[in-house]
Amino acid sequence: MIAALSFALSSLAFAQDSRESVEADVSTRRIAIESDFSGVRILLFGAVENSTQTAPEDGLYDLAIVIEGPREELIVRRKSKVAGIWVNTEANPYKAVPSYYAIISTRPVHEIARTQLLKWLGIGFDQIKLLAVGKFEDGEEKNFRESIIRIKETQGLYRKAEHGVAFIGSSLFRATIDLPANVSVGEFSARVHLFRDGAYLNSYNTQLNLQREGFERLVYTFAFEYPFFYGVAAVILAVLAGLAATAIFKRD
Amino acid sequence: MQIYLPIAELSVNAFVILGMGGAVGFLSGMFGVGGGFLMTPLLIFSGIPSSVAVATEANQIVASSVSGAVAQWQRNNVDIKLGTVLLVGGIVGATFGVQIVKVLRELGQVDLIIALSYVTFLGTIGTLMLIESLNAIRKSRAGEPVAARKSGQHNWIHGLPFKMRFKRSKLYISAIPPLLLGAFVGLLAAIMGVGGGFVMVPAMIYLLRVPTNVVVGTSLFQIVFVTAVTTILHATQNQTVDAVLAMMLMVGGVIGAQFGVRVGQRLRGEQLRALLAILVLGVCARLAYNLVAMPGELYSIGPAFGGH
Numbered sequence: 001m002i003a004a005l006s007f008a009l010s011s012l013a014f015a016q017d018s019r020e021s022v023e024a025d026v027s028t029r030r031i032a033i034e035s036d037f038s039g040v041r042i043l044l045f046g047a048v049e050n051s052t053q054t055a056p057e058d059g060l061y062d063l064a065i066v067i068e069g070p071r072e073e074l075i076v077r078r079k080s081k082v083a084g085i086w087v088n089t090e091a092n093p094y095k096a097v098p099s100y101y102a103i104i105s106t107r108p109v110h111e112i113a114r115t116q117l118l119k120w121l122g123i124g125f126d127q128i129k130l131l132a133v134g135k136f137e138d139g140e141e142k143n144f145r146e147s148i149i150r151i152k153e154t155q156g157l158y159r160k161a162e163h164g165v166a167f168i169g170s171s172l173f174r175a176t177i178d179l180p181a182n183v184s185v186g187e188f189s190a191r192v193h194l195f196r197d198g199a200y201l202n203s204y205n206t207q208l209n210l211q212r213e214g215f216e217r218l219v220y221t222f223a224f225e226y227p228f229f230y231g232v233a234a235v236i237l238a239v240l241a242g243l244a245a246t247a248i249f250k251r252d
Numbered sequence: 253m254q255i256y257l258p259i260a261e262l263s264v265n266a267f268v269i270l271g272m273g274g275a276v277g278f279l280s281g282m283f284g285v286g287g288g289f290l291m292t293p294l295l296i297f298s299g300i301p302s303s304v305a306v307a308t309e310a311n312q313i314v315a316s317s318v319s320g321a322v323a324q325w326q327r328n329n330v331d332i333k334l335g336t337v338l339l340v341g342g343i344v345g346a347t348f349g350v351q352i353v354k355v356l357r358e359l360g361q362v363d364l365i366i367a368l369s370y371v372t373f374l375g376t377i378g379t380l381m382l383i384e385s386l387n388a389i390r391k392s393r394a395g396e397p398v399a400a401r402k403s404g405q406h407n408w409i410h411g412l413p414f415k416m417r418f419k420r421s422k423l424y425i426s427a428i429p430p431l432l433l434g435a436f437v438g439l440l441a442a443i444m445g446v447g448g449g450f451v452m453v454p455a456m457i458y459l460l461r462v463p464t465n466v467v468v469g470t471s472l473f474q475i476v477f478v479t480a481v482t483t484i485l486h487a488t489q490n491q492t493v494d495a496v497l498a499m500m501l502m503v504g505g506v507i508g509a510q511f512g513v514r515v516g517q518r519l520r521g522e523q524l525r526a527l528l529a530i531l532v533l534g535v536c537a538r539l540a541y542n543l544v545a546m547p548g549e550l551y552s553i554g555p556a557f558g559g560h
Contacts, residue, residue: 039263074553075554076553077360077551079551080550081546084544085368085543086543086544086546087361088360088361088364091360093556147549147550147551148553151553181254182262216258219258219495220258223487223493227488231484231487231488231493234311234483234487234493234495234498235483237495238314238315238480239314239315239318239476241315242315242317242319242506245319246319249506
């Protein structure tokens with residue numbers, strides 16, 4: 001009896017040990033915005049533990065990686081025509097909107113898993129939690145929500161890379177994350193989800209941090225924390241620049 | 253070469269910005285104007301948020317006006333007393349203007365008001381200038397003499413209370429008109445990011461009857477101080493002054509102005525004014541079009557204020 005039980009338990013343990021899991025990391029955990037920041041590409045890499053695929057082309061496993069940027073409060077406004085001119089007539093505030101949202105996957109996510117599963121894991125633009133503050137008229141909430149996603153997509157801040165993850169070996173994979181120049185600073189989370197045959201196996205979370213460094217940080221901090229002195233400095237610089245210009249071109 | 257603008261929060265091509273500063277500087281040197289009324293719309297057309305364009309341009313105008321003001325002062329062309337009265341009014345006007353911009357930003361209507369102000373301002377000035385310069389061209393072709401304006405003649409404006417003696421301008425007039433004029437120009441500087449010389453110079457000549465040789469210098473004197481105060485107020489109240497952008501515009505601007513002055517010396521006054529009028533009306537038309545044309549995207553997103 002005991003022997004049978006322990007055999008059953010150990011085979012369960014054996015089954016657990018051989019179940020696949022995923023681990024991942026990013027090439028740079030701390031990214032700095034400097035004066036020439038025009039966007040940055042980060043490498044995300046990882047491995048599937050206990051992988052049973054023999055070659056990278058097998059396509060046995062699927063990965064869906066969701067990168068989310070720091071959350072912000074924003075106001076969505078809509079224009080309508082007033083006396084012939086287009087004017088902002090409605091405004092709705094939203095809390096906790098991700099400033100960046102990217103889905104990077106081995107295949108289009110709706111091919112990887114069923115909608116219910118994607119929904120449960122929070123994968124997809126329609127799964128982004130957008131908290132509206134205040135009331136909407138009928139049907140308008142959907143329009144406002146869609147406008148946030150559409151505008152962010154145009155700005156390059158909400159994006160999809162449907163074949164952005166590739167296996168290099170039987171367990172090693174890599175993906176590139178593109179952060180455009182207009183991205184917000186702060187903490188970014190990367191959730192890596194592993195699937196096989198449409199079934200969810202495992203997840204792994206990692207973070208990266210985007211900050212302003214160097215001259216950019218100096219100017220930004222100065223402008224927002226000591227605004228009066230920043231203004232005075234800007235004026236002094238302008239006066240000096242004007243006088244310098246006169247001195248340089250003095251031949252007239 | 254891309255540069256990230258910390259306040260405007262976007263990446264721009266440094267050469268494009270220098271070029272823009274140079275082009276407007278060239279035009280300002282050629283026509284003898286400040287250029288703020290051209291530069292601010294140009295910045296807005298380039299994607300810089302309206303309130304940042306206005307505040308940053310005020311900063312740049314300090315630089316471009318300083319050299320002119322100093323040059324005029326060295327030639328004793330500045331009525332300091334009158335200039336001071338003008339700038340006191342200007343500071344009051346600018347303070348109001350910056351507060352108005354702050355409230356408009358919170359209401360989400362700042363782009364609209366700045367655009368409407370520009371359409372009104374540029375439309376009026378452009379039309380008046382076009383009419384005046386076309387008349388002058390017509391008259392000079394017909395050989396008619398252009399009537400000289402007489403300074404020193406008093407009108408009802410001069411008779412208002414609080415009279416002061418302005419020796420350099422040979423005027424004994426009420427202090428109220430210059431205060432109000434300064435205040436109006438200060439308001440324009442804060443809301444539209446212009447120096448205001450456009451309004452100040454004709455008003456000083458026709459309304460205050462200041463002698464022509466003192467007008468430009470005194471006007472520049474006022475502009476330097478009022479745009480400096482406007483810059484500091486915008487920085488403190490709205491945090492919309494982008495010093496990196498301003499510096500690039502300044503560099504382009506002073507270089508362009510040098511070339512512009514040289515080219516401008518080869519054209520006649522009336523011709524220059526007619527060309528400038530056409531340019532002003534062109535910018536006005538573009539801004540008006542943007543207001544009435546259906547935008548591609550009806551929705552816009554912006555930061556929430558007060559919850560910083």
